[in-house]
Amino acid sequence: MENQANKLQxxxxxxxxxxxxxxxKFIAITSGKGGVGKSTVSANMANILANNGYKVALFDADIGxxxxxxxxxxxxxxxxxxxxxxxCSLSDIIVQVKKNLILIPGESGDEILKYSEQFLYxxxxxxxxxxxxxxFMIIDTGAGIGEHIQLFLEAADEVIVVTVPDPAAITDAxxxxxxxxKSQSNIHLILNMTNSEREAQLIFDKIxxxxxxxxxxxxxxxxxxxxxxxxxxxxxxxxRTLFTNDAPNSLxxxxxxxxxNNLVYKLERKVLKNxxxxxxxxxxxxxxxxx
Ligand SMILES: Nc1ncnc2c1ncn2[C@@H]1O[C@H](COP(=O)(O)OP(=O)(O)O)[C@@H](O)[C@H]1O
Ligand SMILES: [Mg+2]
Numbered sequence: 001m002e003n004q005a006n007k008l009q010x011x012x013x014x015x016x017x018x019x020x021x022x023x024x025k026f027i028a029i030t031s032g033k034g035g036v037g038k039s040t041v042s043a044n045m046a047n048i049l050a051n052n053g054y055k056v057a058l059f060d061a062d063i064g065x066x067x068x069x070x071x072x073x074x075x076x077x078x079x080x081x082x083x084x085x086x087x088c089s090l091s092d093i094i095v096q097v098k099k100n101l102i103l104i105p106g107e108s109g110d111e112i113l114k115y116s117e118q119f120l121y122x123x124x125x126x127x128x129x130x131x132x133x134x135x136f137m138i139i140d141t142g143a144g145i146g147e148h149i150q151l152f153l154e155a156a157d158e159v160i161v162v163t164v165p166d167p168a169a170i171t172d173a174x175x176x177x178x179x180x181x182k183s184q185s186n187i188h189l190i191l192n193m194t195n196s197e198r199e200a201q202l203i204f205d206k207i208x209x210x211x212x213x214x215x216x217x218x219x220x221x222x223x224x225x226x227x228x229x230x231x232x233x234x235x236x237x238x239x240r241t242l243f244t245n246d247a248p249n250s251l252x253x254x255x256x257x258x259x260x261n262n263l264v265y266k267l268e269r270k271v272l273k274n275x276x277x278x279x280x281x282x283x284x285x286x287x288x289x290x291x
Contacts, residue, residue, distance in 0.1 A: 022132045022134075022279040022282075023135065024131070024132070024134045024135065024136065024137055024279060024280065024283075025135065025136050025137070025157045025158070025267055026137045026139065026155065026156045026157045026158075026283055027045075027136060027137070027138050027139065027156060027157065027158045027159075027160060027263070028139045028141050028152050028153050028156035028158070028159045028160065029041055029042045029045070029138060029139065029140050029141065029160050029162060030141040030142075030143070030149065030152075030153060030159060030160070030161055030162070030176060030180075031143045031161060031162045031163060031169075031172070031173065031176065032143060032144065032145070032161070032163065032169065032171070032172025032173040032174070032175050032176040033143055033163070033164075033168060033169040033172040033173070034142075034143040034144075035143075036143075036162050036163055036164045036169055036192055036193075037162050037164070037190075037192040037193065037227070038062060038140055038141070038143070038162050039062060039067070039068055039071055039140050040071070040192075040233060040237060040243075041160075041162055041190060041192065041227070041256075041259075042058060042068065042138050042139075042140040043058065043068060043071045043072060043140075043242055044242050044243060044244045044256050045138055045256065045259065045260055045263075046058045046101055046136070046138045047098075047101065047242050047244050047245065048244055048256060048257055048260045049100075049135070049136050049138075049260060049264075050097075050098065050099065050100035050101035051100075051244075052260075053100065054100060054135040054136055055100050055133055055134050055135045055136070056100060056101050056102070056134065056135065056136045056137075056138065057101075057102045057103070057104050057131065057134050057136070057137045057138070057280075058072075058097075058101070058102070058103045058104065058137075058138050058140065059080075059104045059106045059137055059138065059139045059140070060103065060104070060105055060106040060140050061106040061107065061108055061109060061139055061140060061141050061142060061149075061152055062108070062140045062141055062142045062143070063106070063107060063108045063111070063142070068103055068105075068140055069095070069103060069105060070240065071237060071240065071242075072095075072097050072103060072240070072242075073240035073241070074095045074097060074103060075095075076093070076095060076103070076105040077093075078092065078093045078105070079093060079105035079106060079107055080093065080104065080105065080106050080107055080112070081107050081111060081112065081115060083124060083127065084112070084115070084116075084118075084119040084120070084121075084124055085115065085118055085119060085120065086119075086120040086123055086124075089127055090104075090124075090127040090128060090130060090131075091127070091130060093105055106139075108142055108148065108149075109141075109142075109146070109148025109149055109151050109152055109287070110146070110148045112148075112287070113148055113151075124281070124284070125281040125284075125285075128279060128280040128281035128284070129279075129281070131279065131280040132279050132280075134280070137280065137283070139152055139156065141153065143172075144172075144176075145175050145176055145179045150179060150180070150183070151287045152287065153180050153183065153184065154183040154184070154286070154287075155283055155286035155287050156184075157267070157270075158186070158188060158263065158266070158267070159180055159184050159186075159187050159188065160187075160188040160189070160190055160224060160263075161173050161176050161177055161180070161187060161188070161189050161190070162189075162190045162192055163189065163190070163191060163192065163203075164191070164192050164193045164194075165191065165193065165194055165199065165203055170203065170206075170207060173189070173207065174207060174210060174211070177189075177207070177211055177215070177219075177221065178211075178214075178215055181211075181215050181217065181219045185217075185218050185219055185220060186220045186222065187219065187220070187221055187222070188221075188222045188223075188224040188263070189204060189207065189221060189222065189223050189224065190224055190225055190226065190227065190259060191203055191204060191223070191225075191226040191227070192226070192227045193227065193228070193229040194226045194227070194228060194229065195228070195229065197226065200223065200226035201223065204221075204223040207221065208221045222266075224259055224262045224263060224266075225255060225256075225258050225259035225262060226255060227252055227255050227256065227259075228251055228252055228255065230243075230250070230251070230252045232246070232247050232250055232252055233252055243256075244256055244257075
């Protein structure tokens with residue numbers, strides 16, 4: 001126990017050095033059920049932000065079938081675990097996807113915390129300084145309500161829950177909202193694979209009604225947008241391209257741009273209120289501190 005406490009103290013002091021003048025916003029994309037479009041949303045959201053001149057990193061914590069490197073059609077060898085263990089440097093694992101967009105190959109929260117005793121924190125936090133000029137870090141979390149996924153959600157500035165209209169996915173999305181509401185009072189929802197704006201709004205209203213009745217506690221749910229069920233999206237994923245590049249003027253891309261606009265608008269208003277200033281190092285510190 002004492003060892004752990006010492007380690008945390010070390011962590012806090014080294015991370016605070018790396019906590020100056022950063023403005024990175026951490027956006028966690030999560031879901032209750034898998035296969036609802038988290039990675040699709042993460043990659044295309046990052047792409048639109050990068051196209052608009054923001055400096056963006058994608059952090060892949062959803063290690064499963066379609067990892068972000070597959071979706072983005074880039075090759076990765078090592079990931080954040082190797083960096084935390086001191087086996088390579090952060091810059092060795094970062095993949096430049098395009099101008100303004102990098103991929104940080106991640107690991108699931110489970111894996112990261114499994115090895116946390118072995119990490120060389122000081123060196124890690126020193127290295128994360130190269131990321132201090134990022135505007136956005138989009139974290140593609142795994143699905144479900146596992147406690148290690150929750151650590152990412154707790155540490156994020158904004159949490160976006162992705163769901164599809166089917167009842168099982170909605171039930172799981174609700175479970176995620178409920179558990180996340182313990183640490184976040186604002187939670188955004190994206191309704192993916194919907195047929196219309198109206199369908200999205202109706203489903204949202206239902207979820208919101210149940211949440212307000214059963215969770216309460218100042219929780220604010222926000223429908224940040226929807227995406228259509230679209231062959232274009234499925235096709236782009238198959239050919240390892242991004243639909244927001246392949247068909248930038250399609251309805252799906254316009255919906256995606258609207259989601260990004262809503263997010264940026266929300267964040268800009270927040271920044272005016274209080275600029276907390278966080279770095280990738282301090283983000284990790286918040287995750288590991290919970291352990
Ligand atoms: N709006 C959509 N329309 C059609 N297919 C979609 C849409 N969103 C996602 N998909 C498809 O669903 C599958 C799962 O998406 P993915 O982003 O990998 O989900 P997750 O990351 O949540 O597991 C992918 O094959 C993708 O092509
Ligand atoms: Mg995924």
